Amino acid sequence: MYEEGFRRLADELIDGFIADGEVDLQTRYAIPLPATMFMQIFGAPMEDLQFFIEMKDNILKAEGLTLEEREIEGRLSGDRLRVRLREILGERRAAGTHQDDLITKFMTWELDGHRFSDDDIVNVMHLFVIAGLDTVTSSIGCLVGWLATHPVHRQQLFDDPALIPHAVEELMRYQSPVNVGGPRWATEDFEVNGVSVKQGDMLLLGWWTANLDPAVFTDPLTVDFTREANRHAAYAAGRHRCLGSHLARLELRVAIEQFHRRVTDYSLAPGADPQYKWEGVRAPATLPIVFSARQ
Numbered sequence: 001m002y003e004e005g006f007r008r009l010a011d012e013l014i015d016g017f018i019a020d021g022e023v024d025l026q027t028r029y030a031i032p033l034p035a036t037m038f039m040q041i042f043g044a045p046m047e048d049l050q051f052f053i054e055m056k057d058n059i060l061k062a063e064g065l066t067l068e069e070r071e072i073e074g075r076l077s078g079d080r081l082r083v084r085l086r087e088i089l090g091e092r093r094a095a096g097t098h099q100d101d102l103i104t105k106f107m108t109w110e111l112d113g114h115r116f117s118d119d120d121i122v123n124v125m126h127l128f129v130i131a132g133l134d135t136v137t138s139s140i141g142c143l144v145g146w147l148a149t150h151p152v153h154r155q156q157l158f159d160d161p162a163l164i165p166h167a168v169e170e171l172m173r174y175q176s177p178v179n180v181g182g183p184r185w186a187t188e189d190f191e192v193n194g195v196s197v198k199q200g201d202m203l204l205l206g207w208w209t210a211n212l213d214p215a216v217f218t219d220p221l222t223v224d225f226t227r228e229a230n231r232h233a234a235y236a237a238g239r240h241r242c243l244g245s246h247l248a249r250l251e252l253r254v255a256i257e258q259f260h261r262r263v264t265d266y267s268l269a270p271g272a273d274p275q276y277k278w279e280g281v282r283a284p285a286t287l288p289i290v291f292s293a294r295q
Helices: 003-015 025-030 032-042 046-060 067-095 102-108 118-132 135-148 151-159 161-175 207-211 245-262
Strands: 022-024 183-185 190-192 195-197 202-204 263-268 276-278 282-284 288-293
Touching: 003 025, 003 032, 003 245, 022 025, 025 032, 025 135, 025 245, 032 046, 032 102, 032 118, 032 135, 032 245, 046 067, 046 118, 067 102, 067 118, 102 118, 135 151, 135 161, 135 245, 135 263, 135 282, 151 161, 151 245, 151 263, 161 245, 245 263
Parallel strands: none
Antiparallel strands: 022 288, 183 202, 190 195, 263 288, 276 282
């Protein structure tokens, strides 16, 4: 139900740089495309987008700060975000209108016959803002950035666009933008591959290692857009599977399809060396590419 609007939005963004022959794709496409789509689905005022992105970045990244300073900044930004989310919720209640968006659904949800309290709704809204404004942006940057440096695979998709959905799955497996899960704490002493873990130790689960497991994937270090049974863990798995994984797949597929429809080829700009940052999610800080527009 969202695909047509997402394609239209992608084309509008591409229109803004297609005549230039070069672009920082991260800034001009990977960030605004899923972020704008999220705001439309979520139902928050579009003028709040930059504020949401700033608060999200402060919570997840807070670059240039010590761990202690990042913790403080993250809490302060989280508080500021929640104040605005509560205001938006109050504005919705005061208006008494019901729109076709997530905020309306949050306001009308019931669990065991009980409506969510405003505190519950703000909690859910906070989670959706953090999740909805980061991972797809990072994934577009990782996927297009990889294609920009691998001409044979890139041409394979130009020759056969039907492979793009398979390419998205394979590159999510191979690139794994969200490559570490949240922290866990050991409930007892144990040993893994000769490494002792004590009760209370904090562990980070490296999902990307599962995506490179030779017991599951044949030749896992080779990118194969025709790979069969690609059961990767890029969106986590089980009860912790990403709630937005289906929307993310649609957005990633459409983002690449629309860009490929408008250009005949692309590559990194001469001398460009995108610096990939990892702050819970891996992404290029910038993605300068040059391209040939389709006539």
